[in-house]
Amino acid sequence: MEMRPIRAAAVLEAGHPCFDCAARLQAICYVLDGNELREFKSSGATVARAAGENIFFEGDTATHVYNLTSGVLRLSKLLPDGRRQIAGFLFPGDFLGITMEDQHAFTAEAIVPSTLCQFSRARFDAFVDTHPHLERRLYAIAAHELAAARQQLVLLGRKTAAERVASFLLLLDARRTSSSGGEGLEGDIIVPMSRSDIADYLGLRIETVSRELSALKASRLIRLTTTQTIRFVNRARLEQMAEG
Amino acid sequence: MEMRPIRAAAVLEAGHPCFDCAARLQAICYVLDGNELREFKSSGATVARAAGENIFFEGDTATHVYNLTSGVLRLSKLLPDGRRQIAGFLFPGDFLGITMEDQHAFTAEAIVPSTLCQFSRARFDAFVDTHPHLERRLYAIAAHELAAARQQLVLLGRKTAAERVASFLLLLDARRTSSSGGEGLEGDIIVPMSRSDIADYLGLRIETVSRELSALKASRLIRLTTTQTIRFVNRARLEQMAEG
């Protein structure tokens, strides 16, 4: 993700508040050294959310920004009649709260137990002002998210149901992480979200998602160990299918 | 768009290379003063493209970044079998080339005669390094684009054909600009792109776009002066329809 790394990641001494943080090397924190990180961490708070709990709602005043340190979140939006679109899932290390508006455009909810580092926007902005290399890091993150969103536009605008589900599995695999709610057997992909979340991410109904997964299983491209655990049997065919 | 303006826009003397630039106040240039702007401008080149001509292709090495000063561009991507998705349209003042990758993920083409300020990435990065407030401006632009892309995800994932077309017209009106290829009568919306471009932006077929426009016309929500010129008759109903 880093195209222009500023410096190597700092090595932290035991006892540092971020010593145990599994997400640090993926997070915005990557560009901070031990002292900066200590100062940064102490300017915010750590918050925990159970599965299903909410971080903020669409329309809420954007008072804070967050770093997800463990768990998985979904970013979603509702139409007045209840139709829902999920704009993305967040994994450990992801930054939450990129916006230039006063209000959040999307709702953020935990889909498994999650922990976040929370910072008020005022304090965060002040910290960025005094640590200018963070600005570049933020730009890189925003550019990365933009590329991902545009990729998803292609999926939603032009791909078939089968292509969407195949793309989703590959995307999930690329983001595979040990903090997403437990580890499966070696090589298994953990699917931390429900069929309903997958459907609302892919612009499909849950019945269609279920049918396409069954079809992939029937044609021996994947194996479904449990409903939340998937293993690739033929990744090459899956990649081919994902691109049409 | 600016939430944290750094300074007011500079006033340029006649004879300044950017004096006539209609896009300056919308562009990244907004945060540069007269001297900075002169230096910036001279570090790049001005390029022109006729309607249909290409700026870069998906997969091309990302050697330059651009500022669109006049005209309209489309950002698109093709699937192997020819299906096309347009990720967005660019209007004067828009920045082109946000990416952390070595290669462009989308193709950029002019849909009307257009002019751009072109900068090599190396020179642009160097200029940003010596003008740190540009970094924040870039972040704001990327955040803004991200919000727009996510809004489009909702449209593509969950809206009906009628809702998509209504949303598109409102979006176009919000971006209305005198540089989009000519001015219509007062209150008319210029639609610089073809039905085919609209369809590939909205994830529909051109026949469906045409039918929905005819339906809006028949129900007296819009009037079609020419195929490229639309006037709102009942904007409130249109907004209602756009959100379901």
Next chain:
DNA sequence: GCGGTGCCTTGATCTGCCTCATGACGATCA
């Protein structure tokens, strides 16, 4: 064990948009 609950899967039918086909209209040019 047993009934209840929530989520997932599978089947049958329906429908909104796509596909295919045709015609209208304007622009360009002989």
Next chain:
DNA sequence: TGATCGTCATGAGGCAGATCAAGGCACCGC
């Protein structure tokens, strides 16, 4: 003026995915 071409509009029918409906399975409290 008429021929040709490209874009847009409109009509008829088909299909991918939605909708409606039923059943399976894991988990939970009693």
